[in-house]
Amino acid sequence: MEVDHNGLMVLPRGQCLRLLRRTRVGRVIVNVDGIPAAFPVNFSLLDEDVVFRSAPGTKLLAAIEGAVVGFQVDRIDPVFESGWSVLIQGPSAVLDHEDDLARARRLHLRSWAPGQRPHFVRIRSESVSGRRFLSPAHAMAEPYGDESASGVG
Amino acid sequence: MEIDRSGMEVLSRDTSLRLLEKVPVGRVVVSEHALPVAFPVNFALLDGDIVFRTSTGSKLGAAVHKAVLAFEADSIDPDLCTGWSVLVQGWASLITRRDELARAEALGLHSWAPGSPGHFVRIHSEMVTGRRLLGAQAENFAGAGCG
Numbered sequence: 001m002e003v004d005h006n007g008l009m010v011l012p013r014g015q016c017l018r019l020l021r022r023t024r025v026g027r028v029i030v031n032v033d034g035i036p037a038a039f040p041v042n043f044s045l046l047d048e049d050v051v052f053r054s055a056p057g058t059k060l061l062a063a064i065e066g067a068v069v070g071f072q073v074d075r076i077d078p079v080f081e082s083g084w085s086v087l088i089q090g091p092s093a094v095l096d097h098e099d100d101l102a103r104a105r106r107l108h109l110r111s112w113a114p115g116q117r118p119h120f121v122r123i124r125s126e127s128v129s130g131r132r133f134l135s136p137a138h139a140m141a142e143p144y145g146d147e148s149a150s151g152v153g
Numbered sequence: 154m155e156i157d158r159s160g161m162e163v164l165s166r167d168t169s170l171r172l173l174e175k176v177p178v179g180r181v182v183v184s185e186h187a188l189p190v191a192f193p194v195n196f197a198l199l200d201g202d203i204v205f206r207t208s209t210g211s212k213l214g215a216a217v218h219k220a221v222l223a224f225e226a227d228s229i230d231p232d233l234c235t236g237w238s239v240l241v242q243g244w245a246s247l248i249t250r251r252d253e254l255a256r257a258e259a260l261g262l263h264s265w266a267p268g269s270p271g272h273f274v275r276i277h278s279e280m281v282t283g284r285r286l287l288g289a290q291a292e293n294f295a296g297a298g299c300g
Contacts, residue, residue, distance in 0.1 A: 006208055006266035007208075007266050007267040007268050008265065008266055024231040025227075025229050025231050027180065027191060027225060027227075029182055029189035029190065029191045030189055031184065031189065035221055035223065035242050036182040036183055036184055036189060036221075036222055036223040036242075037182065037223050037225075037240055037242065038180060038182045038191055038223060038225035038240060039238075039240075040225075040227050040229055040236075040238045042231055055158075055159055058158075058159065068188060068189075069189055070188065070189035070190055070191060072180060072191040072192075074178075074180070074193045076178045076193055078176075078177055078178065081177065081178070081195060081265070083193075085192060085193050087190060087191060087192070089188050089189070089190075110231070110234070131192075133193075133265040134265070
């Protein structure tokens, strides 16, 4: 098990992608007018890349077009405050090839927000990193040994 | 009730901050080597500002340099198409004054990183924006791709 410089467990890329496949809401992380911002979206994976829907003319669409953006997903148990977080970084693009669009439509992606969202945006998962968390209280109350290895989320 | 161009209710600053009080976890959003990064933290509000605890690393680096960063929290049900999202943007600072530290200590926050209990960072909520989608609105929009 790899541990980062903060002492957090590092999740390998394959496990990160498996966790993403079990999740439907994530956050697009992007600079808008030079200030970091985050926007929750419904998403799905297409060839290990993140795909979500967007309406034309939004600030989000303008900010992400062609830019390297982040995408973050987490699942954290509010009681035990243990869980995981995955961060993807890569260039984004609006899908325009008919093949890609046809495959994206088959994902049956629903937009969390209302309104027509005809555009599909893809974020290439060039960098995928994940961490697991255990709350200090949970970590201390762990007399059963292997509980921490049993996979949260 | 104000509705934005994507059909969601625009929340006031007060409502947004009240919603933040209901969740223990949010995400600090920061640029690291010009790349956007977000990581979850256990947080609380102090005088309407976000306070979280961190050990060393990028969060602290951003805070020490008084960077402008963002904080996001949400609660979304993708099945019902209901939920809310709040974004706070402002500059960050380390809490160092003794009286402020005592108040931060009382919030019961912790860092998930094992080891040192870490420093307290405050994100000054200069800009607070929130959006909400309620069930009734979601139903109205059910034919338009949501729900």
